[in-house]
Amino acid sequence: MTGLAALAADAQVLAGSGADGDGGAGGLVLLLLLAGPVFYAQVYLRYRNTDKRHRHEAETRSTALDVRSTDVFVESRKGLRGSRMKGATSRRVPGS
Amino acid sequence: MGDVDAPRPTAPDQPGGPPTDVPAGPRVVRTEGDGVDGIARCARCGASEASLNIATGMLRCGFCRYEWRTENALATFDLDGDIGELTGVVVGSGTGDVTADPSVTLRCAACGADVVIDAAAAVQARCHWCRNTLSLAAQVPNGAVSDMVLPFSVPKADAVSLVAQFVAKRQFFAHPRFRAEFSPENVMGVYLPYMVVDVNAHARVTGQGEHQTRSYTVKVDDRQERRYDADLYDVVREFDLHVDDLTLESSQERRDRDTSRTSNHVINTIMPFDVENGVRYDPNYLAGFTSERRDLDLDALTPVAHEQVGDIARYRADETIPFYDRGVRWDDTRLEIRGQRWVSAYLPVWLYSYHETRSSGRSLLHYVAVNGRTGETMGSVPLNRGRLWAVSGVVQAVATVAAVVLAVLL
Numbered sequence: 089m090t091g092l093a094a095l096a097a098d099a100q101v102l103a104g105s106g107a108d109g110d111g112g113a114g115g116l117v118l119l120l121l122l123a124g125p126v127f128y129a130q131v132y133l134r135y136r137n138t139d140k141r142h143r144h145e146a147e148t149r150s151t152a153l154d155v156r157s158t159d160v161f162v163e164s165r166k167g168l169r170g171s172r173m174k175g176a177t178s179r180r181v182p183g184s
Numbered sequence: 185m186g187d188v189d190a191p192r193p194t195a196p197d198q199p200g201g202p203p204t205d206v207p208a209g210p211r212v213v214r215t216e217g218d219g220v221d222g223i224a225r226c227a228r229c230g231a232s233e234a235s236l237n238i239a240t241g242m243l244r245c246g247f248c249r250y251e252w253r254t255e256n257a258l259a260t261f262d263l264d265g266d267i268g269e270l271t272g273v274v275v276g277s278g279t280g281d282v283t284a285d286p287s288v289t290l291r292c293a294a295c296g297a298d299v300v301i302d303a304a305a306a307v308q309a310r311c312h313w314c315r316n317t318l319s320l321a322a323q324v325p326n327g328a329v330s331d332m333v334l335p336f337s338v339p340k341a342d343a344v345s346l347v348a349q350f351v352a353k354r355q356f357f358a359h360p361r362f363r364a365e366f367s368p369e370n371v372m373g374v375y376l377p378y379m380v381v382d383v384n385a386h387a388r389v390t391g392q393g394e395h396q397t398r399s400y401t402v403k404v405d406d407r408q409e410r411r412y413d414a415d416l417y418d419v420v421r422e423f424d425l426h427v428d429d430l431t432l433e434s435s436q437e438r439r440d441r442d443t444s445r446t447s448n449h450v451i452n453t454i455m456p457f458d459v460e461n462g463v464r465y466d467p468n469y470l471a472g473f474t475s476e477r478r479d480l481d482l483d484a485l486t487p488v489a490h491e492q493v494g495d496i497a498r499y500r501a502d503e504t505i506p507f508y509d510r511g512v513r514w515d516d517t518r519l520e521i522r523g524q525r526w527v528s529a530y531l532p533v534w535l536y537s538y539h540e541t542r543s544s545g546r547s548l549l550h551y552v553a554v555n556g557r558t559g560e561t562m563g564s565v566p567l568n569r570g571r572l573w574a575v576s577g578v579v580q581a582v583a584t585v586a587a588v589v590l591a592v593l594l
Contacts, residue, residue, distance in 0.1 A: 089379075100211075103415045113590070113594050116590065117246050117587045117590055117591055120583040120584065120586050120587035120590065121364055121583070121584065121587050123579050123580055123581070123582075123583030123584075124576045124577060124580025124581075124583065125576070127575070127576050127579045128573070128576040129514065129570060129578075131357055131567075131572055131575075131576075132567065132572070135354050135355065135358065135564070135565045135566075135567050136443070136447075136467060136564045136565070136567065137355060137449070137450060137453070137562055137563065137564055138443040138564075139448060140449060140450070141441075141449055141452055141453055141560055142192070142195040142452045142453055142455040142456065143453075144430065144431075144455075144492050144493040144496070145492070145496050145498070145499040146499060147455070147456050148427060148428070148429065148430050148431070148456065148496060149427075149428040149429060150425060150426060150427045150496045150499075150500060151425070151428075151429065152387075152423050152424070152425055152500040152501075152503075153268075153425075153426065154419065154423055154426040155422070155423040155504060156420075156421070156423065157420070157421055157504060158343070158418075158420040158421075158422075159393075159417045159420075159421070159507075160417060160418040161415060161416075161417055161421055162370040162392070162416040162417060162418055163415075163416050164415050164416070165394070165395070165413065165414050165415070165416055166413050167229075167402075167411045167412075167413070168411065168412040168413070168414055169409075169410075169411065169412075171410075171412060172220045172411070172415070172511050173393070173394040173508075173510040173511035173512070173513060175513045176421065176510070176511025176512060177391070177498075177500045177511075177512070177513050177514050178393075178466050178498075178505065178508075178511050178512040178513075178514065179499075181495050181498075181499075181501055182491070182494075182495065
């Protein structure tokens with residue numbers, strides 16, 4: 089039931105974009121047009137909790153020692169449309 | 185992900201204390217002590233009935249009320265040492281491969297009758313002739329006797345209250361039959377099988393990250409659109425990683441997370457447990473509760489553990505990348521597992537279950553689960569789908585009208 093969770097998350101993103109002026113009205117209209125499915129998804133997740141899991145990556149005690157960092161500049165990118173890096177996987181958990 | 189294979193435990197070779205080196209396989213730490221199947225007697229009066237007193241966390245004789253507790257398991261067996269010093273594979277003898285039939289026949293020491301215990305659901309049975317309680321304490325390879333047990337500390341009354349509160353907040357769209365039949369006092373205490381793993385690893389996580397340098401708007405046709413400039417970097421994070429008490433379900437049935445046919449995600453969500461307080465296995469802790477035996481071996485669980493250690497490595501690496509405000513794409517996670525330590529455990533869960541049969545004939549078992557140590561509660565409540573569809577339709581209709589009005593006004 090990850091689709092429902094994604095739908096609910098998208099709705100929160102749309103609601104967020106609706107609040108910051110630029111293109112906000114368009115986002116709000118889109119949110120209203122999706123209100124039925126979003127409502128269904130929110131209630132479904134509240135009752136069935138299919139999006140819940142043990143967050144082993146954060147809730148398991150762990151220690152990182154002797155951290156070595158390497159950061160090498162590759163290039164500058166201009167005129168990107170998205171506010172987040174395309175394909176970013178930080179905070180994604182494949183083993184869940 | 186570079187892994188170290190975890191060979192199967194062979195024969196126990198070390199009665200507690202520091203393990204000895206066995207070059208060809210894992211170091212096995214014997215945890216069963218002098219555990220012998222049969223009658224476990226009270227040290228003071230010799231009665232065969234004892235059970236957990238949840239208020240004190242101690243075992244209490246059913247006749248003379250004498251109370252005692254078994255030792256902390258990890259400390260007793262030296263399974264809680266410095267993770268940084270951990271090398272190779274160390275396992276408790278209760279993690280051996282499951283090869284034997286779950287049914288065990290015991291001869292009653294009091295009257296000589298043969299009594300069968302089905303270890304799939306219990307580790308104790310009453311002799312049908314002399315009424316003595318017989319227990320499984322020897323680690324025969326059927327997954328029924330673990331290295332340690334974490335006793336319940338949340339009383340049943342509290343669990344009933346937590347389940348009732350959880351469901352009370354989910355009434356309007358709950359299935360009417362569920363609401364009619366809901367009786368939280370039917371919650372059951374269950375000891376579920378887990379593996380607890382410590383891992384000493386070296387992690388190397390590589391990828392690319394973007395740092396925003398500029399944000400501005402451009403005119404596209406008649407509209408203003410936002411654009412971003414960013415610098416791209418190759419990112420490498422390398423560190424030693426110590427993972428303490430990673431906890432994995434060790435029952436095949438509980439590892440099934442398909443939410444269309446099970447509610448096992450609910451039981452998964454109530455972790456973690458304070459496994460460091462687990463005590464040496466004594467079947468009397470399980471008296472009055474049900475238990476599920478372990479049916480997964482180290483071979484099956486090792487890849488799962490290493491994948492989760494990889495998740496932890498990336499999570500730790502994520503904490504070092506605040507500079508990359510547009511995110512990082514991790515491409516590769518390499519783990520060098522230097523040492524790992526496995527202990528089998530029974531952990532306490534209060535479980536309320538409800539079997540939903542739909543009109544299509546499909547059925548689904550819903551759970552509301554309460555962590556028997558922390559009281560953390562999670563559940564799955566069957567839905568009245570007709571009502572939910574109808575209300576969603578009304579919401580959609582009203583929102584569509586609002587959207588049209590908004591579009592006209594703009």
